Amino acid sequence: MSSQRQFTISRTLEPSLEPPKTSWTHWTRSSRQALKAGIEKKRDNGSQNVGYTMNALRERVLFKHISCVFRQFTTASFYATMALRKAPAKRKAASSPQPDAIDSKKAKTETKSSKANGSRQHHPMADEAERNGIVIRKYYPPEMSNQRARAYTTGDIPRPIEDLQAALEETANERRGVKVKNAVVHWFKMDLRHTDNRALALASEKAKEAGVPLIGMYLVSPQDYEAHLRSPPRVDFMFRTLEVLKADLARLDIPLYVETVEQRKKIPDRILELLEEWGANHLYANMEYEVDELRRETHLVRDLSENGKVFEVVHDTCIVPPGELTSGSGKQYAVYSPWFRAWVAHIHENLDLLELFDPPGKNPDDARKQFVTLFDCPIPDLPKNKSLDDEEKKRYRSFWPCGEHEALKRLDKFCEEKISGYAAGRNIPSSNGVSNISVHLAAGTLSARTAVRTARDRNKTKKLNAGNEGITTWISEVAWRDFYKHVLATAPHVCMNKPYKPEYSNIQWSYDQDHFKAWCDGKTGFPIVDAAMRQLNHIGYMHNRCRMIVASFLAKDLLIDWRMGERYFMEHLIDGDFASNNGGWGFSASVGVDPQPYFRIFNPLLQSEKFDPEGEYIRKWLPELKDVKGKAIHEPYSRGAGGIAKKNGYPEPIVEHKKVRDKALSAYKEGLAVEK
Numbered sequence: 001m002s003s004q005r006q007f008t009i010s011r012t013l014e015p016s017l018e019p020p021k022t023s024w025t026h027w028t029r030s031s032r033q034a035l036k037a038g039i040e041k042k043r044d045n046g047s048q049n050v051g052y053t054m055n056a057l058r059e060r061v062l063f064k065h066i067s068c069v070f071r072q073f074t075t076a077s078f079y080a081t082m083a084l085r086k087a088p089a090k091r092k093a094a095s096s097p098q099p100d101a102i103d104s105k106k107a108k109t110e111t112k113s114s115k116a117n118g119s120r121q122h123h124p125m126a127d128e129a130e131r132n133g134i135v136i137r138k139y140y141p142p143e144m145s146n147q148r149a150r151a152y153t154t155g156d157i158p159r160p161i162e163d164l165q166a167a168l169e170e171t172a173n174e175r176r177g178v179k180v181k182n183a184v185v186h187w188f189k190m191d192l193r194h195t196d197n198r199a200l201a202l203a204s205e206k207a208k209e210a211g212v213p214l215i216g217m218y219l220v221s222p223q224d225y226e227a228h229l230r231s232p233p234r235v236d237f238m239f240r241t242l243e244v245l246k247a248d249l250a251r252l253d254i255p256l257y258v259e260t261v262e263q264r265k266k267i268p269d270r271i272l273e274l275l276e277e278w279g280a281n282h283l284y285a286n287m288e289y290e291v292d293e294l295r296r297e298t299h300l301v302r303d304l305s306e307n308g309k310v311f312e313v314v315h316d317t318c319i320v321p322p323g324e325l326t327s328g329s330g331k332q333y334a335v336y337s338p339w340f341r342a343w344v345a346h347i348h349e350n351l352d353l354l355e356l357f358d359p360p361g362k363n364p365d366d367a368r369k370q371f372v373t374l375f376d377c378p379i380p381d382l383p384k385n386k387s388l389d390d391e392e393k394k395r396y397r398s399f400w401p402c403g404e405h406e407a408l409k410r411l412d413k414f415c416e417e418k419i420s421g422y423a424a425g426r427n428i429p430s431s432n433g434v435s436n437i438s439v440h441l442a443a444g445t446l447s448a449r450t451a452v453r454t455a456r457d458r459n460k461t462k463k464l465n466a467g468n469e470g471i472t473t474w475i476s477e478v479a480w481r482d483f484y485k486h487v488l489a490t491a492p493h494v495c496m497n498k499p500y501k502p503e504y505s506n507i508q509w510s511y512d513q514d515h516f517k518a519w520c521d522g523k524t525g526f527p528i529v530d531a532a533m534r535q536l537n538h539i540g541y542m543h544n545r546c547r548m549i550v551a552s553f554l555a556k557d558l559l560i561d562w563r564m565g566e567r568y569f570m571e572h573l574i575d576g577d578f579a580s581n582n583g584g585w586g587f588s589a590s591v592g593v594d595p596q597p598y599f600r601i602f603n604p605l606l607q608s609e610k611f612d613p614e615g616e617y618i619r620k621w622l623p624e625l626k627d628v629k630g631k632a633i634h635e636p637y638s639r640g641a642g643g644i645a646k647k648n649g650y651p652e653p654i655v656e657h658k659k660v661r662d663k664a665l666s667a668y669k670e671g672l673a674v675e676k
């Protein structure tokens, strides 16, 4: 390895540096080797003059951190290269902090051609989307044209993640020179845990090096909860978790400061004020890939840099960060199977991706004196727009105990008792053969890294795709989560109410409110659909098989705009996660990435007979049908159980599957013909 490269490497203790000269992939591989070699060499020499060679343990921790910095850096380089290629050469310091202004302010970074060819026109059916609550106009512009959506995938409009990476690159020099002041701050968002939390570990390391306290911060943003359709049980889960987190941090003499910021536009300014107040120059956070967050973080990186401060935003939530896997043609994979093979191979080549991060160290003794008021900071009540009544609170709390200790307990129990049977049992909603950890992955009380690492360590091999079938199948399911986040980062229009394939916007959907209400309430007369919707309405969760069945039913049997279902899910799921939800809806409604082909239409009756053969799941969630015997449970009105069903108020089917199936096929065909 050249000394030049080793020098570069030794400077990578700080995240986000300038891009390397070599190609992204090559550089990643060779630099990792260089890094390993460098550390080994220092170990061999017994060198004492570099902090991270002081002892073996510290080396290991630092190696982990450095490798992660590498991951961020190399991914950053990839996006930055793309951004620099596609974006105008000179970028002004962000003057558009408001995520609300998503489309209008973004015009500044667009190419002339995209403006000239009219991509800023709205989609012809934008009014429909607005009237039906799909686009929340209080926060967002009308539905964009298909042409504009495509411009995000072709790169004619820079992706928000590219803008963020560009901001990190452009400010790298300034940020590198900033000295640590009185404290270092970690901003908790969707990472409500203190173990295996990358940005928190980096923040702790920074604070330790300078001998100053680490402060944890969480900002409550009722407007964000509204704009992002957070369900009340999900917000409640987060608030309960904050108590757990606060206690865990307090044991390390680290305060958790929680404040409500009523107007989300004011978050960046408020952060700057808080940093000033605490005398902190360094802020750390894990990256979120939704558009609003990426744009806010981009602004904050620049804004803090202009104010002599540092905002480090690092990859953490995916096991493999978005941007690291590209197909042979250099693009994001649009099909899961080859992507998954690449994902597995990449992890096998970079086993440090499954190295867990240590929790933060204890704060210096005087931290409690120095920041006494922060330690007294209470966790507020649920915001008014996401409140729950007492009965609901009790119900959700009994189904979904919160916090990272509970998450780890649940994960261990699943791995101990159920994972081996996962491949066989995962599709049977009544069998409880799944892990039920999505709520923890969504709130960040568990990292995907810990989940996969724990499962892998149960296997007799270190390979993610070999050995116990239950374990490999489960890992491949967790990988779907990474897949959809990668899609979100590369195709950001999915986060702006457009389908992955924009031409699917042209389908003439129905907005029949009676049908939609019947679906929401679990009163369609299709027992498997209704049972699933009742499960969702009661506990904020639905089995994956049932999510596919009800989503397909809404889009293809009722022909209702799938985005209304997507929204309903987000507003009711305790595990609501934008990328997974959008991906699941895109798959089921055949409008997403690697979707079910549109002509494959689930038959709800066959699904019911196959996956709930004894009707246990249906009887559990539909009390009206609990006395229906045998196979009539799947279709009471045409199998001789109409009397019981009617007496108990269970409705007859609101549509005839065979008829609506043909209607759906025509609607999809006609919609897709519009742009041919």
Ligand SMILES: Cc1cc2nc3c(=O)[nH]c(=O)nc-3n(C[C@H](O)[C@H](O)[C@H](O)COP(=O)(O)OP(=O)(O)OC[C@H]3O[C@@H](n4cnc5c(N)ncnc54)[C@H](O)[C@@H]3O)c2cc1C
Binding pocket: 426, 434, 435, 436, 437, 438, 439, 441, 442, 474, 477, 478, 479, 480, 481, 484, 542, 543, 544, 545, 547, 548, 551, 569, 573, 575, 576, 577, 578, 580, 581, 582, 583, 584, 585, 588
């Ligand atoms: C229409 C639809 C909407 C969905 N909405 C969400 C959502 O808002 N939030 C969410 O976390 N998942 C969503 N999913 C994916 C999946 O249904 C849930 O992750 C799963 O049911 C959670 O239960 P579990 O934790 O027991 O999963 P397990 O079967 O034990 O799987 C383990 C983990 O793997 C991940 N996973 C499994 N399947 C998928 C998948 N198809 N896509 C993405 N990740 C997956 C999840 O993180 C899950 O917790 C949706 C799927 C569909 C079809």
